[in-house]
Amino acid sequence: MNSAPRWLDNAIFYEIYPQSFQDTNGDGIGDLQGIIRRLDYIRELGCNALWINPCYVSPFLDAGYDVADYCRIAPRYGTNEDARQLFAEVHRRGMHVLLDLVPGHTSWEHPWFKESMKAARNEFTDRYVWTNNIWESPAGSDPLRGISERNGCCAVNFFTHQPALNYGYYKPEKPWQQAMDAPGPMATRQVIKDIMRFWLDMGCDGFRVDMAASLVKGGPDHEGTVSLWQDIFAFLGAEYPEAAMVSEWSDPPKSIRGGFHMDFTLGWTDSHYDDLFRCEKPYFAGDGDASAFVATYTKNWTLSGGKGLICVPSGNHDVDRLARAVHGARLPLAFAFLLGIPGAPFIYYGDEIGMRYVEGLPSVEGGYARTGSRSPMQWDSSPNAGFSTADPDKLYVPLDPDPDRPTVIDQIRDESSLWHTVQTLIHFRQAHPALQNRGNFRFLRSGAPGEPLVWLRMAEGETILIAVNPTEKAHVIAKANDSDALLHQLGEKAHTENNQWVIPPLSAAFIQVKESESPEKAD
Numbered sequence: 001m002n003s004a005p006r007w008l009d010n011a012i013f014y015e016i017y018p019q020s021f022q023d024t025n026g027d028g029i030g031d032l033q034g035i036i037r038r039l040d041y042i043r044e045l046g047c048n049a050l051w052i053n054p055c056y057v058s059p060f061l062d063a064g065y066d067v068a069d070y071c072r073i074a075p076r077y078g079t080n081e082d083a084r085q086l087f088a089e090v091h092r093r094g095m096h097v098l099l100d101l102v103p104g105h106t107s108w109e110h111p112w113f114k115e116s117m118k119a120a121r122n123e124f125t126d127r128y129v130w131t132n133n134i135w136e137s138p139a140g141s142d143p144l145r146g147i148s149e150r151n152g153c154c155a156v157n158f159f160t161h162q163p164a165l166n167y168g169y170y171k172p173e174k175p176w177q178q179a180m181d182a183p184g185p186m187a188t189r190q191v192i193k194d195i196m197r198f199w200l201d202m203g204c205d206g207f208r209v210d211m212a213a214s215l216v217k218g219g220p221d222h223e224g225t226v227s228l229w230q231d232i233f234a235f236l237g238a239e240y241p242e243a244a245m246v247s248e249w250s251d252p253p254k255s256i257r258g259g260f261h262m263d264f265t266l267g268w269t270d271s272h273y274d275d276l277f278r279c280e281k282p283y284f285a286g287d288g289d290a291s292a293f294v295a296t297y298t299k300n301w302t303l304s305g306g307k308g309l310i311c312v313p314s315g316n317h318d319v320d321r322l323a324r325a326v327h328g329a330r331l332p333l334a335f336a337f338l339l340g341i342p343g344a345p346f347i348y349y350g351d352e353i354g355m356r357y358v359e360g361l362p363s364v365e366g367g368y369a370r371t372g373s374r375s376p377m378q379w380d381s382s383p384n385a386g387f388s389t390a391d392p393d394k395l396y397v398p399l400d401p402d403p404d405r406p407t408v409i410d411q412i413r414d415e416s417s418l419w420h421t422v423q424t425l426i427h428f429r430q431a432h433p434a435l436q437n438r439g440n441f442r443f444l445r446s447g448a449p450g451e452p453l454v455w456l457r458m459a460e461g462e463t464i465l466i467a468v469n470p471t472e473k474a475h476v477i478a479k480a481n482d483s484d485a486l487l488h489q490l491g492e493k494a495h496t497e498n499n500q501w502v503i504p505p506l507s508a509a510f511i512q513v514k515e516s517e518s519p520e521k522a523d
Contacts, residue, residue, distance in 0.1 A: 046426030087203030117148030126184025170219025233259025290447025
């Protein structure tokens, strides 16, 4: 793994789904100028880094993850000059920005794919994964078939309209399977490096990589893809040592060995992330079980040797809103957890005000059930919640129709709001080395059913015990010492009884302890 940029040590990311964040030209779709307009808001919240979902030219059958031109901003968002201005304005505020890189597939409307479909060999014949016969399908793929004069099927990575780029096979077994170092796969690898150069030279600070494990096909444990990323990181380390990279992989031992500085925790893997916020009985809804997540997180941390950052997000554009299952006094407790564990926190736009999942929406741009998490940002009580001046029926996704929907302006005015809680937790995290991204940790209580989550954070001689209790009863959590100090509290105040810390129901506590007196869990 390359040495991580120092700015990642205290980075707190804000994810922006650009279509739904801020519209400045009245077409009902958010744009880059809208992001620029709201940078001071993001900085006021306390976030110092952005992740922006794809904003490249696309037919938008999958909300921009079907790229048709990697090096041009889609006109609905603005221009490349708008992107350059955005990067400059981000840096002027001491912030950083990651773009979304989609290296595994393109749109079927990409010029590369149109050339690749031709029967006559050309520069792009081997840019995608094709079989040699229309009747032979690539293993593990429902292919594109019967769409061109070329005799063969093309592998896809996700939707049918997303043909898989060719990085080769770890161990080719059929005539049409190319080795990783064959000319076609090497050309694909080179063009992805060129795309990264293009945006890094313009001023972006790195990339969040979509489906980072999907590149090399076949082989055990993604060994080919790990090796490929090691090569890409050698290039980045030599030319762009300050570029930061986060993988959509949810397998830290592999992605961090590949070179990534951060690994993004996903719910549809064995991470048990969904156990916290998005299952039938989520832990933070008060009646769930966090112990499998704790075990997996601890295992991944150990297997990664403490290298890299394991990132646990509040949510993202692919999952239900945090507030769909976690409500009331428990919502701040979820943020106490997210901003109390190691790794770089990621806050999905609107989660800081408790934006709700909008039920019953028809699919927009391949969103399907995800569409309800992609509704416009709710800035104020003006028409369209301050998102756009367009007619309501022209909005990219309909607004939350509830007249009591939360808004930024209302929550900023209310000092007891979720927004102020999140802002305070961010500032508190940044003020304590033990709580920042690279501080060490050790779980003391695993959040088994009916139990709190309790863990230690340690760095630079500072040790802080964090206890989060989303249950309805008080819990004795750890031995108390005379030197302990309650630093921060959500809900009813933690207190000591019989030389032990007691955390009340629906509360969270941050307690400073001496490292030599680090508590063990109570009986």
